[in-house]
Amino acid sequence: MKILVAVKRVIDYNVQVRVKEDGTGVVTDNVKMSTNPPDDNAVEEAVKIKESGKAKEIVAVTVGEEKAQETVRKALAVGADRGIHIKVDGIVEPLAVSKILQKIVEKEKPDLVFMGKQAIDDDCNQTGQMLSALLNWPQATFASKIEIKENKLEVIREVDEGLETIEVNMPAVVTCDLRLNEPRYASLPNIMKAKKKPIEQMNASDLGVDTKPRIQQIKVEEPPKRKAGIKVANVAELVQKLKNEAKVI
Amino acid sequence: MSVLLIAEHNNKEIRPFTLNAITAATQIDSDLHVLVAGNNCTDVAKSVSEISLVKKVLHVEAAHYENFLPESFAPLVVKISENYSHIISSANTFGKNLMPRVAALLDTSQVSDIIKVNSPDTFVRPIYAGNAFATVKSNDSKKCVTIRPTSFDPAPTSGGSAAIEKIDGTEASNISKFIKREEVKSDRPELGTARIVISGGRGMQSGDNFKLITAIADKLNAAIGASRAAVDAGYITNDHQVGQTGKVVVPDLYIAVGISGAIQHLAGMKESKVIVAINKDGEAPIFSVADYGLEADLFEALPQFLEELNKLNTIQK
Numbered sequence: 001m002k003i004l005v006a007v008k009r010v011i012d013y014n015v016q017v018r019v020k021e022d023g024t025g026v027v028t029d030n031v032k033m034s035t036n037p038p039d040d041n042a043v044e045e046a047v048k049i050k051e052s053g054k055a056k057e058i059v060a061v062t063v064g065e066e067k068a069q070e071t072v073r074k075a076l077a078v079g080a081d082r083g084i085h086i087k088v089d090g091i092v093e094p095l096a097v098s099k100i101l102q103k104i105v106e107k108e109k110p111d112l113v114f115m116g117k118q119a120i121d122d123d124c125n126q127t128g129q130m131l132s133a134l135l136n137w138p139q140a141t142f143a144s145k146i147e148i149k150e151n152k153l154e155v156i157r158e159v160d161e162g163l164e165t166i167e168v169n170m171p172a173v174v175t176c177d178l179r180l181n182e183p184r185y186a187s188l189p190n191i192m193k194a195k196k197k198p199i200e201q202m203n204a205s206d207l208g209v210d211t212k213p214r215i216q217q218i219k220v221e222e223p224p225k226r227k228a229g230i231k232v233a234n235v236a237e238l239v240q241k242l243k244n245e246a247k248v249i
Numbered sequence: 250m251s252v253l254l255i256a257e258h259n260n261k262e263i264r265p266f267t268l269n270a271i272t273a274a275t276q277i278d279s280d281l282h283v284l285v286a287g288n289n290c291t292d293v294a295k296s297v298s299e300i301s302l303v304k305k306v307l308h309v310e311a312a313h314y315e316n317f318l319p320e321s322f323a324p325l326v327v328k329i330s331e332n333y334s335h336i337i338s339s340a341n342t343f344g345k346n347l348m349p350r351v352a353a354l355l356d357t358s359q360v361s362d363i364i365k366v367n368s369p370d371t372f373v374r375p376i377y378a379g380n381a382f383a384t385v386k387s388n389d390s391k392k393c394v395t396i397r398p399t400s401f402d403p404a405p406t407s408g409g410s411a412a413i414e415k416i417d418g419t420e421a422s423n424i425s426k427f428i429k430r431e432e433v434k435s436d437r438p439e440l441g442t443a444r445i446v447i448s449g450g451r452g453m454q455s456g457d458n459f460k461l462i463t464a465i466a467d468k469l470n471a472a473i474g475a476s477r478a479a480v481d482a483g484y485i486t487n488d489h490q491v492g493q494t495g496k497v498v499v500p501d502l503y504i505a506v507g508i509s510g511a512i513q514h515l516a517g518m519k520e521s522k523v524i525v526a527i528n529k530d531g532e533a534p535i536f537s538v539a540d541y542g543l544e545a546d547l548f549e550a551l552p553q554f555l556e557e558l559n560k561l562n563t564i565q566k
Binding site: 011013014015016017019026037038093094095098120121122123124125126127128129130131132133134136137138139140141142154157158159160161162163164165166167168169178179213214215216217218219220221222223226227229230231232234235236238239241242243246248249 | 318319320323341342343345346347348349350351352353354356357358359360361362371374375376377378379380381382383384385386387388389422423424425426427428429430431432439441445469487488493494495501502511512513519520522523524525531536538539540541542543544545550553554557558561
């Protein structure tokens with residue numbers, strides 16, 4: 001079995017995101033970038049499946065600017081076998097990313113495609129679902145447990161009401177929740193070894209995919225600031241304020 | 250052209266977030282049609298027809314819509330989308346699961362999780378877990394939009410008498426199968442929709458100490474949240490995590506106890522209407538977003554808090 005894992009480079013989740021003064025986006029210069037957190041879970045799950053002997057090869061793929069390669073390199077350091085980097089500059093919408101991934105899937109013919117349920121930059125939560133639609137494959141979104149049963153996959157999904165269990169035929173697209181597993185850290189020797197693993201590079205235009213955005217970003221602004229609050233002297237005052245001033249209890 | 254809203258329901262009742270999405274949808278266009286597809290869901294179609302903002306109900310019955318698997322459901326939405334300018338659903342796990350599949354089949358770039366309708370093609374949506382708001386204009390001829398429920402008031406559920414049109418479904422897909430749904434059995438409200446949330450952080454020092462939080466949550470009928478630090482320390486399971494990598498909550502009252510206020514936590518709660526911070530470190534960043542800050546040892550403050558709440562009840566009685 002072959003697993004394709006899609007990873008995205010985003011601003012690190014510990015960074016305080018700042019809006020650019022001209023309203024064109026957020027500041028990314030000199031800002032720490034990392035792999036989108038649930039994409040780490042996707043890589044981890046693929047590696048665990050390979051370690052269990054059920055998968056032979058893991059291919060990590062990313063779509064983005066030159067430096068997006070770092071996320072593929074990180075996936076290689078924790079156990080992916082080889083990488084693919086599709087170079088695109090600027091904003092690439094999930095629809096375009098899913099069309100690019102569709103081309104890669106047609107070429108690589110994986111049995112499973114894993115990725116995070118959502119990217120923490122644009123918060124769209126679309127790519128996995130769109131890819132499965134384009135491929136006419138089943139989708140298992142927000143997965144917190146995956147079990148391989150011959151040519152089917154049993155997946156527990158995190159939904160608003162609780163947990164939902166579904167069974168999907170393979171090939172399938174799975175989007176991973178943070179609860180799926182605990183991503184490992186890459187060891188230094190593995191980081192060194194990963195430098196020798198191959199990453200194939202290509203351009204989105206080579207694949208014949210139009211990445212021109214359909215959604216025009218008019219402006220990006222800071223959310224409204226909260227009014228400065230007050231410090232209360234004791235619990236009695238706090239409860240009194242909540243009851244009589246804020247009227248929330 | 251009219252707008253089409255996809256109702257979320259459990260074949261018996263409409264799910265509450267659909268009402269918020271209806272409000273948002275009518276801000277796009279008042280000619281709102283609602284799709285109710287399911288298995289033996291006639292009661293749902295009827296109750297939707299009674300919502301005054303709804304102009305028409307499209308009712309579809311088939312066994313394969315019972316559990317809303319997107320492999321069967323998305324082609325149905327695509328089939329009836331022809332006469333609509335917008336396809337709309339709530340941005341909860343139902344809409345998030347279904348809508349991108351519809352959008353891809355329609356070759357439309359979806360606008361996710363909007364918090365404001367500026368015009369039929371321009372919307373405001375939070376990005377970076379609410380650390381920035383983007384105003385975006387969709388240039389697709391047919392638009393797929395999901396609605397952040399907490400940003401719109403629920404539509405009134407009565408006063409209407411829309412026509413119910415029965416329509417044919419699409420073929421069942423057999424590539425996926427529903428097995429079961431386990432609803433979280435809790436007397437407590439869901440974290441994502443609770444009116445009051447009380448969360449503990451690393452300052453709680455142990456999982457056992459969360460009983461101080463539980464006691465207050467019981468009293469206030471609040472959901473229990475936690476910071477990532479508390480989850481990572483193993484004090485509480487990660488389904489309680491509030492923050493950029495956990496749940497984003499917008500309650501009327503958020504009480505942060507022993508939480509310093511890391512960026513990633515603030516991203517998940519700072520849109521709450523009223524924020525209370527209880528922390529012994531007066532310099533903790535959480536105080537910068539708190540409406541009411543109490544600089545105190547939580548192990549003293551929480552029992553006192555419970556006592557004061559009990560007193561309130563006595564007075565009310």
